[in-house]
Amino acid sequence: MAPITEVEGRRLALSNLDKVLYPATGFTKGEVLHYYATTADALLPHLRDRPMSFLRYPDGPDGQMFFAKNVPPGTPGWVTTAEVPRSAGAARMVLVQDLPSLMWAANLVTEFHTPQWLVQAPAEADRLVFDLDPGAPASVVDCCRVALWLRERLAEDGIEAHAKTSGSKGLHLLAAVRGASSARTSEYAKGLAVEAERAMPDLVLHRMTRSLRPGKVFVDWSQNAARKTTATPYTLRARREPTASAPVTWEEVAGCRTPGRLEFRAQDIVPRLRDHGDLLAPLLDPARAAELP
The missing domain is CATH 3.90.920.10 (DNA primase, PRIM domain)
Structure with a gap:
């Protein structure tokens, strides 16, 4: 029983x-x-x-x-x-x-x-998301470089980005948005992924072409589609160890020199919450949601 x-x-x-x-x-x-x-x-x-x-x-x-x-x-x-x-x-x-x-x-x-929308308003995206996925030998260290570039680029459009580990190999960037459909948000995200590839051609891909993946960071913008989903903050992942999708500070992103620095397991999360609170709490504040340009 x-x-x-x-x-x-x-x-x-x-x-x-x-x-x-x-x-x-x-x-x-x-x-x-x-x-x-x-x-x-x-x-x-x-x-x-x-x-x-x-x-x-x-x-x-x-x-x-x-x-x-x-x-x-x-x-x-x-x-x-x-x-x-x-x-x-x-x-x-x-x-x-x-x-x-x-x-x-x-x-x-x-x-x-x-998904990046609420059940009360399925036609409107309230999140913008980028899934930064490294192809070996690239690692989360390379994802951090791309994340910092995207953070600055989003800020130019008045959009505040927040980062979390995927709990797997990469990094997720999230922002609170309003007033646009999932299709429009996807189109905007794709535009930024293309810009990132132009700015860092040796590092970034915006298409999931398998043969091009080694050593590059795939900026997956497609999870903005209404039918797609992303691992929720704090979820445990089905990996070798109980890793969590953990919010991280921009100082941690900027200071990441080895992949182990941004790997968090179940036992790390409560102490992090004690130290930082929920680093993604700003995403829950409607006053901080930005309109897409």
């Missing part, structure tokens, strides 16, 4: 707490749930009102992984769901609005992925 836990008045069956999900470090499912419980105050505002896509890895990163957008079978009635427009017709998706829903979703062992 799975132990029944009560979270804010909701009864939850949490299963297989001793199961090792990250064999490289022995990190268990119970520790995954503890991580989400202790980072919930920072994580939840970035999940709230965004339809969630589940990248599930119930047997750890070496097991089967599967991506699901629709409401999973067996979802409790108290978990918020919403009809969401999709190209193939409306679909019902999960909204993680509170701590019980977060713990229920975490118990499914999933990476959290969310």
Whole structure:
């Protein structure tokens, strides 16, 4: 029998707490749930009102992984769901609005992925995102150089950029925007990716041409499309170790000389929140959202 836990008045069956999900470090499912419980105050505002896509890895990163957008079978009635427009017709998706829903979703062992729009206004993008993805031997150190260039370029257009690690090899840049569709935001982001490639041709690619990837940073602008999602801030990733998608300061980006400097694991996040608070909190302030030029 799975132990029944009560979270804010909701009864939850949490299963297989001793199961090792990250064999490289022995990190268990119970520790995954503890991580989400202790980072919930920072994580939840970035999940709230965004339809969630589940990248599930119930047997750890070496097991089967599967991506699901629709409401999973067996979802409790108290978990918020919403009809969401999709190209193939409306679909019902999960909204993680509170701590019980977060713990229920975490118990499914999933990476959290969310779109750049809110369920109340699916036709309007409220985030601009760049996924900086290094092709070996390039690393996150090279992504940092590109991020600093993009930060300055965005600032010229009155847009304030914030950075987080992807939790994998690269870096994500995020900005709060308003007043434009996902298609318009994608077009703007693509324009900047092309500019970055022109400015740094030895370092940057704006197309995902596999043969050109080694030693370059692919500036993926395509996650601005309405149907696309990006790993949510603070989500754990299905990697060898329990790495998190961690917000970072611009000082850390500018000072990054070795890839290890921008690798953060589950146990690093609570101390970082104590030291910095949520570095991505400005994204949640509507007054700081910029209009695209």
